[in-house]
Amino acid sequence: MTIDDFYAILALPESASLGARIYKKQVLENADLSSADRKLITDQLDTMEWRYAIKPANCAITRYDDDEREYGEIAVLHIVLKSYIKNTQLKRLGELLHRAIPYPLLLVFVATKTIATDLSSTAQETELLANATSSTLAICMADKRINRADSSKLTIFRTFDTAWLNLDELQVIEQDFLLDFAFPACNPQHLYSVYADLTRCIVALDIARHTGHYQRSASADADQKRQEVIQAMRQVESQLAGQYALLKAETQFNRQLGLNVQIKQLQQQMSEYTLQLKHKN
DSSP states (O other): OOHHHHHHHHTOOGGGEEEEEEOHHHHHHSSOOOHHHHHHHHHHEEEEEEEEEEOHHHHOOOOEEOSSOEESOEEEEEEEESSOOOHHHHHHHHHHHHHHSOSOEEEEEEEEEEEEEEOOSSGGGOOEEEEEEEEEEEEEEEEEEEOSSOTTSEEEEEEEEOOOEETTSOOHHHHHHHHHOOGGGSOTTSHHHHHHHHHHHHHHHHHHHHHSOOOOOSSHHHHHHHHHHHHHHHHHHHHHHHHHHHHHHOOOHHHHHHHHHHHHHHHHHHHHHHHHHHHOO
């Protein structure tokens, strides 16, 4: 799959096409940034394009307003990075852009990843004879709500991201996700329902990475329950990582046995959570 294929499947209305350039200076001026965050933006952002502006005037979908949310427009930004970065950095960069730009955003990050290719015939004669590249894409969205202390500002309640997807070597669940991530498949009741449906696709991909099967939840309530399970799984994963680190450093046999018992219990919890995910549709 190519970047163009992704946009063809997303199928945003051409009437919403904008193609406006956004300069790093605008982002740096509109956000309260630490020195590390400023460096991340300066070092990694290559180009930013406001590619689409989806609003009632160009897509015949009404705006949405309530006490917490304002969806008068969805901005789709196409962002080219200078180099491939870690998913943790990518997530942080997405958070910074969501904070700096006061619109409901659909961020599309692209980068070229260099892959060391082992062309040797035997393990004993391993030589890196060539470097290959692959196209990577990541999507980041956010649940932004009106700041109760200042109604002119938005507060990020939660971000959702796909992590990097290697377009040249997509897994089955990633292919299913990209085929489902389409504007025409969204509930056209209002702009918030469109944004929420696309966000649910990202949640479904996150869940599929644990279950091996991509499927959007049947309802918003089921989606919320699955997200709660995912959060619990992440806590257990963190505990497992800590226990493995302790086990690796432990030298006393009795303590090793105790740690192994705790690890087995945590692994059992992960298995139970995975079963829950498969049935919370």
